Amino acid sequence: MADDGLLRNMITDESVDLMRRRIGFPNPTLRTGAIDEPWNLACTDDAVRRFAICIGDDNPLFVDPDYAKGTRWGGVIAPPAFEKSMGINRNPVMDPDEAKITSKALRGIQLFHSGGENFYYAPIMEGTKLYRSRFVKAVEDKPSEFSGRSVIVTNGLCLWDQNDKVLVDGVDWFIHAERKKKSGDAKAKYAKEEPASYTDEDLAEIEAAYDNEYRRGADTLYMEDCTVGQELPKMVKGPLTVTDLINLHMGAGWLIYGNWPNRLAYENRKKLRGFYSRDEYNAWDTVQRVHWDKELADKVGVRMMYDIGPVRQFHISNFLTNFAGDDSFIHRIKFEFRRFNYIGDVTWMTGEITEVSVDETLGPKIEVALRGTNQRGIENIRATATILVASKKHGPVKLPESPKPTEHRAK
Template structure:
């Protein structure tokens, strides 16, 4: 352990094997803290409203009950991604001896959320209570362009309601790399220099003009017959990214997995998640989550600047899709990849294109959409694709897909 409390370990065959022994059970590097309750135990229209506003989305379908009452849903529904604030823990319980032996799998190795894929089956509405399970699905080694030896851990996730109906089924990918100061002898590929963002008044005027022109389909129904392969979708902008944006997402969705509670609760959290805390500039203990807003800590783990959290870009994609899809469509699938870091100050320009239009034998009328997000450096930081179930002038509004069975990986 380092003097500042930041654990710096090497990726070893043993540590990778420990993670493989966790397949079918929770990932010890992605675990809850002292408080295991979700941010939203039960969905409410007001919780959905707060979440939406805090991700920068004021779509009335999510924020105005009187408007939502006039849609096909008859009430406020949650946008894709809201489920990240929900889910009473029902993850599978590992044998205590095996759990202890494998608890240090990839401990002291920096973790980055690199993407995922989610399938959505039923609306989350007022009164919905969800249960959640997470488990390790796959452990793969690779050589990273910037970090040398790394490990990709695929984590399954499923959420279901009180009737046992699956609402969301998906997977998250996390990349584990050695923190700055790990293997000094390993030869690494040089990292392209990434200067902090800076904007002229003209740059900011372009961004503001894009905000003024942001497209929201709303009640203008998206019909299968009106779209074609190769059609471009409206451009959208997010940013410049600020720490205030980060505060907002946590206000709307909570702390997601770990929990970063204050005062005595932080002390209780540290008892359970010791490797998730290190000494700050005052020699006091604070969460490593601050790598997202603490420049010095970001540099200690090997990055030039603070950066966003994975859910932010996932929700950029969700917001882009719901703006385009409108009130009647159903976003069934979203696959998202975080290609490069999105640093504080960065802007992301989102663009999309329709890649398929068909009347699917199982799902009905649908379109497939491909998306990219590009920073002001011209570097792609998001890549995504999605399946949207749409209306048809001959078949009417889209029907909801049939949910899969409950996962066996649950308690």
């Protein structure tokens, strides 16, 4: 069924089975359009600087090459999640006939990025070129309070450099939920969430938190100074604006989908017809405008305009790097996006150390648990991370050994 070009299909057993047939191969709902190249073909200090600033992070380790030269890394390194702007496509190639048959798996079903887990093995620095494979790992049927029937698709991700060394691997989770107009039921879970509104006192509290934002920097974090239950310094993000989304895309590009302008938009629509619908002027525009177009958000069943998953993934990255400082290395981040983060919402980031240990393979490390809570008191981020830290007894951080690149990549 279509509404102004907006596809509204139902989740069927057949469409779920089609997605399962894609295991080991690319997810057809996560396609690029007319341009199949990453925002950054290679890492440069300037690209890292733009990314960091556009996610609201001016840490000199990321934005000041002269400062970064004096750190253990000898130069600018990219913060975790910068890799989302990179990765030359090396997806595994599917049999053409099977690819065509399964290309409509879960087509016309609304897609929400719900989280993931990434492992990092070495910093991304000037001159690094990354190659990427993204593929379906698992498909799970799941009842949803939001939409009725939904499907969680786990997508494998592997990024390796020009020397075949894996720098990042992990998974992303996407929820596929049927598109429907928002419920008028006052008892519905999301119907109770009203748009944000702030008093001058509320804004003063937010601004005070910005004034006092903690950044460890060159003050080395030692294992011996960490204790279980120790709280991480609180951080605030927001109120979320459409301008914030524009900045994010300026720094990271369009990430999975390419939403290009003018003729390139027309070329994009030829390849991604289901990713475009008619706007109020009867012109075609990307459905990604659901994040800044209230009317379209209503059409897909969301109460208000909302963020994209990387907004909160980048919040987590900023929070962790501020705490970890220049000398630590963030090895693992598992992140879950819980509920919607609407335009206008504030996210308060808090966390605590849950484990301090010396791992036989990784060396001294700490485990931390993080959460984000909005102005309604509702949790919208849940995350855990493994940070490799220096030790007064065991010495500086040693980078973990990289695994082999995934077998699910182009030959």
